[in-house]
């Protein structure tokens with residue numbers, strides 16, 4: 001049994017009306033730890049467990065850390081998550097709920113990551129949040145399911161942080177004979193490392209992350225995501241934080257599911273019937289989810 005669940009693929013009436021075309025939703029927000037991350041993380045953790053690793057180590061204060069903690073508890077393997085002081089109280093609580101050891105260290109992520117690296121022994125596995133082929137192969141299972149659940153879409157709409165989700169989705173499309181389905185890759189301004197790399201024609205790193213969508217906050221995308229710009233039909237789009245927040249609220253009203261701005265970013269395009277959708281009649285949105293935003297947090301961001 002894999003650690004992720006099979007999620008519903010539903011046609012959204014409100015989003016289809018807003019977008020003027022059929023919009024289906026792959027509801028990854030319903031995964032037990034709150035995001036699609038458990039697909040890849042679960043697969044990677046099982047792989048390491050079967051090779052005798054006795055502890056999983058992560059330096060993600062977001063959904064990757066939460067998924068690693070969930071996977072460890074399910075597999076009966078110890079987990080240590082090192083997060084920086086900037087991580088939210090809510091995210092820390094979610095990691096603790098999974099019985100993981102939580103270490104708060106450093107002012108920024110690179111300091112937390114350095115400590116995590118220093119802890120590693122031969123019995124430990126380090127789980128990267130997005131740059132690992134094991135993760136992509138696990139993420140690809142969402143497309144295996146979609147192939148069984150519904151019709152072939154013309155485009156898949158998804159959010160991009162470090163590009164692991166995109167790499168996994170394209171792997172899934174290709175292994176199911178859907179390799180010509182376009183990908184619309186959405187980022188928030190201030191976390192748009194893929195978009196800026198596409199414009200520059202090289203895998204540049206952002207100086208800083210200035211978006212509230214911290215789950216998209218990778219300063220540099222993985223090599224695999226960057227190379228897919230050449231080998232797959234990918235269109236990069238950016239949206240504002242405020243648009244992403246508004247989409248989260250509207251989605252909560254429409255579908256009763258609370259998602260992070262990282263996920264709201266993708267929903268913006270459907271709600272706005274964005275020009276990027278023009279050539280597509282049937283669009284599948286990966287509702288990637290995210291467990292770290294609360295209603296209070298969304299409201300506070302809206303008024304700040």
Ligand SMILES: *Cc1c(COP(=O)(O)O)cnc(C)c1O
Nearest residue numbers: 063161162163164165262289290
């Ligand atoms: C991790 C994450 C993303 C981005 O995934 P990448 O693999 O880093 O591109 C998007 N949304 C949510 C909710 C996430 O947790």
